[in-house]
Amino acid sequence: MSEQSTSSPGTVAFIGGGNMASAIVGGLVRAGRAPASILVVDPGEAQCAKLEADFGVRTLPAPGAALAEARMVVWAVKPQLFKEAARPSAAHVAQALQLSVMAGIRSDAIASATGSPAVVRAMPNTPALIGQGMSGLFARPAVSAAQRAEVEQVLAPTGRMLWVGEESALDAVTALSGSGPAYVFYVLEAMMAAAEAMGLSAEEGKQLALGTFAGATALAQQSSEPPSVLRERVTSKGGTTHAALTSLESDGVKAAFVKALQAAQRRAVELGDEFGAAG
Secondary structure (H helix, E strand, C coil), X not given: CCCCCCCCCCEXXXXXXXXXXXXXXXXXXXXXXXXXXXEEECCCHHHHHHHHHHHCCEEECCCCHHHHHEEEEEEXXXXXXXXXXXXXXXXXXXXXEEEECCCCCCHHHHHHHHCCCCEEEEXXXXXXXXXXXXXXXXXXXXXXXXXXXXXXXHHHHHEEEEECCCCCHHHHHHHHHHCHHHHHHHHHHHHHHHHHHCCCCHHHHHHHHHHHHHHHHHHXXXXXXXXXXXXXXXXXXXXXXXXXXXXXXXXXXHHHHHHHHHHHHHHHHHHHHHHCCCC
16 A cells, blocks of 8 residues: 655545545546545555556555545545544544535534534435436535535536535435436346347347437436426327336336335435434
8 A cells, every 4th residue: 555745735535445436536537636636545455456556546544644635535434434434534634625425424423523514415326436427415504615616526527416405305315316226227127027028038128128228318318398298208098108107007106116215215314313423
């Protein structure tokens, strides 16, 4: 593991060097940020070596004085490890903007553990790994407009962002977009299984399902009309699409889907209560 002694203005420090941190680090380097201005703290020797080899960033096996250079600290550890990671870091990071990509840890807990009132919580999703993510963001009152812009600059390589006005809204964001890729994969699985049941090969089903999802999503993004109108345009009364949608409605699929997302939201609240309380 390596650490350069030369201080870099504008250093971004990551506590945790896993998949999400790696995605953000890689995006920053590709966007032109100097690798020397990025510091990653992770106890995994192999992960640190990989980050150094892939991106040329500095790494540390444990929090140290080098963290004091950071203008921004990105918290990317597992929620249950946050308090353990924050204890040795707090003495060095109280002056920095805190950006959390951890699920469930509330901003009060982050502010209390770090000594910094400037906290932004981000709820990204896994497509961030390929720059196609969707992140919900919440900023505490102490975060300035300039600091919001810094956060946007750091997360821009991961995909799109949406600021919410209330921290509690992040539980809904978690249910909708944070967990959302799994719902898409679930529907893709079902479409591919149906394709095989109808006589297509697994590869044919995969290509057709993926292509359909990608095309429909692109159309919805480019259209000024709501999905309900786009759906109606594909649905001729008495036609094949009408038969499929009638079957889905009779099975209560839409209501079940809404219920499922509400279950995810409740679980997000529970996780916040379990891991994210201040103190």
